[in-house]
Amino acid sequence: MKRIFSGVQPTGNLHLGNYLGAIKNFVALQDDYDCIYCVVDMHAITVWQDPKELKAHTREVTAAYLAAGVDPKRCIIFNQSQVAEHAELAWIFNCVARLGWLNRMTQFKEKAGKHRENASVGLYAYPNLMAADILAYKATHVPVGEDQKQHLELTRDVAQKFNNDFGVELFPVPEPLIFGAATRVMSLRDGARKMSKSEPSNMSRINMTDTADDIAKKIRKATSDPELLPGAEVLDAAGALPEEARKARPEAHNLLGIYAALSDKPLRDVLEEFAGSQFSHFKAVLTDLAVAALGPMGHEMERLTADPASVDAVLRDGAERARAIAQPILAEVHDAVGFLRA
Ligand code: TRP
Numbered sequence: 001m002k003r004i005f006s007g008v009q010p011t012g013n014l015h016l017g018n019y020l021g022a023i024k025n026f027v028a029l030q031d032d033y034d035c036i037y038c039v040v041d042m043h044a045i046t047v048w049q050d051p052k053e054l055k056a057h058t059r060e061v062t063a064a065y066l067a068a069g070v071d072p073k074r075c076i077i078f079n080q081s082q083v084a085e086h087a088e089l090a091w092i093f094n095c096v097a098r099l100g101w102l103n104r105m106t107q108f109k110e111k112a113g114k115h116r117e118n119a120s121v122g123l124y125a126y127p128n129l130m131a132a133d134i135l136a137y138k139a140t141h142v143p144v145g146e147d148q149k150q151h152l153e154l155t156r157d158v159a160q161k162f163n164n165d166f167g168v169e170l171f172p173v174p175e176p177l178i179f180g181a182a183t184r185v186m187s188l189r190d191g192a193r194k195m196s197k198s199e200p201s202n203m204s205r206i207n208m209t210d211t212a213d214d215i216a217k218k219i220r221k222a223t224s225d226p227e228l229l230p231g232a233e234v235l236d237a238a239g240a241l242p243e244e245a246r247k248a249r250p251e252a253h254n255l256l257g258i259y260a261a262l263s264d265k266p267l268r269d270v271l272e273e274f275a276g277s278q279f280s281h282f283k284a285v286l287t288d289l290a291v292a293a294l295g296p297m298g299h300e301m302e303r304l305t306a307d308p309a310s311v312d313a314v315l316r317d318g319a320e321r322a323r324a325i326a327q328p329i330l331a332e333v334h335d336a337v338g339f340l341r342a
Helices: 016-029 051-068 085-094 099-103 106-112 121-135 146-166 212-221 243-248 250-263 267-274 279-305 308-337
Strands: 003-008 034-039 076-079 141-144 175-178
Touching (some): 003 016, 003 121, 016 034, 016 051, 016 141, 016 279, 034 051, 034 308, 051 279, 051 308, 076 308, 085 121, 085 308, 099 121, 106 121, 106 146, 121 146, 141 146, 146 308, 212 279, 243 250, 250 267, 250 279, 267 279, 279 308
Parallel strands (some): 003 034, 003 141, 034 076, 141 175
């Protein structure tokens, strides 16, 4: 059986990058896999989170999953902290992973910055918790963006070292599922930077809860360049967008990529459709598409936000089903490690 595990951190301000980079793919995968989608609140607290906001943000991510079309009957949706097996397995993995492995993690270096001494121990051990998330369910496939590839590599190393050290074949070595390049959504103000919740300007991102008017205004004001839109000649022989072409016109390629992802069309078709167009024309068409795709989702999120009891019920049911899978796997782990169950 093929099982997927993935997670989104409840850190607030879900935007188009979260939707196209993760949540939209989650919906597509539920037809072919047994899917477990987690709201990783324990990962979120590796950096400071206001406790009141954390609860609201956990419900926000859950509402986003539901509004995007993740089916809580077919999939398991829950928040990480309700299933204690994650923390328990993470501790065991703290004793399997090597300092040298964690020292190589580029995300820790970026997030800790110059004040490494002041970063939480949790931020450092974060990849071990992620390995525990995935392996507590013996997940075989993990949808990951570019930024999480290295963490998944570490998960694979942990699975292999555990199996080796204890002479068991307990954990599968999970495979990454990588999605199209269009999932790299950049800021609407600066095509060289990722769309981000922490960017001060709200105009730089389309939030999942934005109204039609917000969306239209943000796309109209999005940074463009003076040329007409490029055509399919910018693609390489394999049909991919070369890095130089993207760098030469980052704003144009960001908007074209967003269009391709929202319309589920190959980038080639989109380039052919808009080759030689003015930005103003393309932006008008993109606005209609974005409003049609995101508008109803924003409304549904709003409805769910007003009904937290129904959101909590989904999480409660999901946590129960998650525990039912993780508990027997943890029992196998205890046995392999030599923990006595008296
Ligand atoms: N680290 C991921 C992120 O920040 C979230 C995450 C936690 C995750 N556990 C995971 C993703 C397990 C995939 C699988 O985006």
